[in-house]
Amino acid sequence: MNNNSFFLVRRDLYTRYGHACDARIIDSILDKVITRHTATAKVTDFLPIFIARDAAEQIEDHAWTHGDVGTPRKKILFVNRSNAPVAVLAAGLARRLSNNGVVATTAATHPENREDNLIEWVISERGLAGAAVSAHDRTLDAPDLVVYLGMDEDADLPGRRYVHWDVSHTDGMDLTATRQFADELEGAVARLLQDLDIRPLAQDAEPLAA
Template identity: 30%
Template sequence: MSDKPRVLFVCVHNAGRSQMAAGLLGHLSGGAVEVRSAGSAPADSINPVAVEAMREIGVDITTGAPAVLTDDAVRASDVVITMGCGDACPYFPGKRYLDWDLDDPAGQGLEAVRPIRDEIRRRVEDLLTELGVRPAR
């Protein structure tokens, strides 16, 4: 792993879970982690309910945009965290892979997305600990 850990979050549409995770990791790491996100079949825009759920906790994910998953993005990452992208996620030896089984916020209301957001936050905080990065609160 490089001096600055590089983490890639991947889900199918790159519009909800992976965007929330990337936003939280960027926010909580204070820039100490290089963060990317991508999707195996990216949507046109970020889920507005995910945007609102993140806004509630002071994290702005409106600057992100769904991006297509590439082999280069995986190669450039130390840790690849998948969230339901299935067999579309490429595998490269030497990378650390984690699979976070999380509900999909697509089509859900804010009440249903909040617990997903909170679980992502818990996992991101655990990841920071594993990476040896102190959260910037």
């Protein structure tokens, strides 16, 4: 294996620990771990998993010993296959309310389910546009929590645990109702963050730039 085989490991470590460690430190630790493991490994099938685990432990140790918080950012995947913008709104709210303390992503959906003009208006209105990116359906990238935005969503995506939220369908809503829907979703996201021991950002606080 060459170092290109560990691209996903490197990217995941950046995502998890970039708030606590400089990329050069992450690279240095990971490169040393890769060199050590590849020099002695007889079976390489699960090598990226072992390397990711070992490097994460060393990065956490480095962060804590240098006065930074070494806890990795939790990954939350929001899923709404019938209305992708609702998932984007939820992910954007999670990032905003946590002050980028979580990695919030959205699941892929069919092209015909990617438009909701009023939800997209509210996303833009609240400065949340572009806050979420598509997640990768790989074990290494599995989120800590999958939030299905709808009781009829199939719980079929990889994740350490999952929850279903009973959210309203936005069909027929006017702008006022859509804003109220967003407020209710914001409250649900804030409660979720509290359950994850992440203190939500006060609404009048200045959010960290994405």
